[in-house]
Amino acid sequence: MYQDQLYAALNAASEAKKIILEYYNKGFTVEIKDDNSPVTEADKKSDLVIRNYLSNLFPDYAFLTEESEDNLDRLNKDYVWIIDPLDGTEDFVKKDGEFTINIALCHKHEIVLGVVAVPTLDVTYCAIKGLGAYKITGEKVNRIYVSNKKDDLTCLTSVYHLQKGEIEMINKHSDKIKTVLKKGSSLKGCLIAEGKAEISYRLSKGTKEWDTAAFQIIVEEAGGLVLKPDKTPMHYNRENVYNDEGYLIINRIENFLL
Numbered sequence: 001m002y003q004d005q006l007y008a009a010l011n012a013a014s015e016a017k018k019i020i021l022e023y024y025n026k027g028f029t030v031e032i033k034d035d036n037s038p039v040t041e042a043d044k045k046s047d048l049v050i051r052n053y054l055s056n057l058f059p060d061y062a063f064l065t066e067e068s069e070d071n072l073d074r075l076n077k078d079y080v081w082i083i084d085p086l087d088g089t090e091d092f093v094k095k096d097g098e099f100t101i102n103i104a105l106c107h108k109h110e111i112v113l114g115v116v117a118v119p120t121l122d123v124t125y126c127a128i129k130g131l132g133a134y135k136i137t138g139e140k141v142n143r144i145y146v147s148n149k150k151d152d153l154t155c156l157t158s159v160y161h162l163q164k165g166e167i168e169m170i171n172k173h174s175d176k177i178k179t180v181l182k183k184g185s186s187l188k189g190c191l192i193a194e195g196k197a198e199i200s201y202r203l204s205k206g207t208k209e210w211d212t213a214a215f216q217i218i219v220e221e222a223g224g225l226v227l228k229p230d231k232t233p234m235h236y237n238r239e240n241v242y243n244d245e246g247y248l249i250i251n252r253i254e255n256f257l258l
Contacts, residue, residue: 001128002105002112002113002128002129003128004057005058005105005113006113006115006126006128008053008054008057008058009054009103009105009113009115009126010115010124010126010136011053012049012050012053012054012103013050013101013103013115013117013124014117015049015050015053016046016049016050016085016101016117017101017117017119019042019045019046019049020042020046020086020092020099020101020119021119021120023040023041023042023045024042024092024095024119024120028040028041028042029041030093037089038089038090038093039067039089040086040089040092040093042086042092043066043067043085043086043089044067044085046067046085046086046101047065047066047067047068047083047085049085050065050083050085050101050103051063051065051068051081051083054081054103058079058081060077060079061077061079061080061081061105062074062077062079062080062081063080063081063083064080064081064082064083064106064209064210064237064241065081065082065083065084065085065210066083066084066085066208066210067085070241072239074237075237075239077237078107078108079105079106079107080105080106080236080237081103081104081105081106082102082103082104082105082106082111082209082210082213082214082236082237083102083103083104083210084100084101084102084186084210084211084214085101086099086100086101087099087100087101087102087185087186087210087211088100088184088185088186088187090159090160090184091159091160091184091185096159096184097120097121098120098159098183098184098185098187099118099119099120099184099185100116100117100118100119100184100185100186100187100190101115101116101117101119102114102115102116102186102210102211102213102214102215103115103214104210104213104214104216104217104236106213106236106237109235109236109237109238110129110235110236111129111213111214111216111217111236112128112129112217113126113127113128113129113217114126114127114213114214114215114216114217114218115214116186116187116189116190116214116215116218118187118190122137122138123135123136123137124136125144125190125193125194125215125218126218127217127218127220127221127222128217128221129217129221130221131221132221132222133145133193133217133218133219133221133222135190135194144193144194144195144222145193145194145195145222145223146192146193146194146195146198146219146222146223146224146251146252147195147196147197147198147251148251148252149198149251150176150252150254150255151176152176152178152179153176153177153178153179153197153198153199153255154177154178154179154180154181154196154197154198154199155170155177155179155180155181155197155198155199155200155201156180156181156182156183156187156188156191156192156197156199156200156249157170157180157181157182157183157188157200157201158182158183158184158188158202159182159183159184160184161202161204161206162182163203163204165201165203165204166201166202166203166204169201169203169257169258170201172257173257176255176257177199177257181197186211186212186214186215188200188215188249189212189215189216189218189219189226189249190215190218192219192222192224192249192250192251193215193218193219193221193222193224194222195222195251198250198251198252198255199248199249199250199251199255199257200248200249201246201248202243202246202247202248202249203229203246204246205242205243205244205246207242207243207246207247208241208242208243209236209237209238209241209243210241211243212226212234212243212247213236215249216233216234219249223251223252224249224250224251224252225248225249225250225252225253225256226247226248226249227247227248227250227256228245228246228247229245229246229247229248229258230245231256234247
């Protein structure tokens with residue numbers, strides 16, 4: 001189930017990647033949105049390409065994307081594409097390479113499919129509910145799994161949005177967290193999914209559904225968890241798209257450290 005939707009999401013991400021890299025290499029202008037976050041032509045064009053591609057194939061599905069007006073009719077739809085056409089615009093602007101394309105499919109408030117493409121690395125992570133998580137590098141496809149570590153943990157933090165509360169948590173659990181690395185966008189979730197780190201905190205209100213939906217199912221299908229501070233998972237296609245409570249990404253429940 002959902003193989004057709006996965007192939008469509010992978011192809012849409014591939015088309016968007018070409019557009020994004022074209023702007024990345026030739027230059028672009030930066031605007032500041034009402035929420036004080038940056039946006040570029042690459043964000044907008046990527047959004048358009050992905051929406052057009054997927055809507056042609058699945059005309060009855062709704063959309064929730066960062067760069068398009070939110071139509072709350074989506075709340076009455078069983079299937080909703082949740083998209084961040086360029087996750088990590090600050091990384092894109094700074095040209096550090098750590099930005100992604102996020103495409104997820106939500107069915108009745110649960111994510112059933114996720115694709116996270118990393119344009120500068122030619123790497124894509126993907127998952128379908130119940131079928132595992134995978135990393136695609138060129139023509140090579142490998143199933144990925146979280147690590148089984150309970151000690152000597154690696155924690156991934158945001159490059160530009162690290163908050164005081166998150167630093168306090170890392171320091172509080174310094175007996176278990178031994179390495180701290182900064183990583184951009186959805187890469188944090190994907191790296192935990194492939195066993196390269198074990199924990200990441202986001203305890204502020206800054207993220208929205210399109211920031212987390214795609215990597216959440218990749219982490220879960222790799223054996224990990226994405227949980228709110230009350231230890232419950234996030235659900236999607238909500239009227240309020242903000243992840244107000246924040247979340248932890250962990251390789252195993254024993255590493256739910258608060």
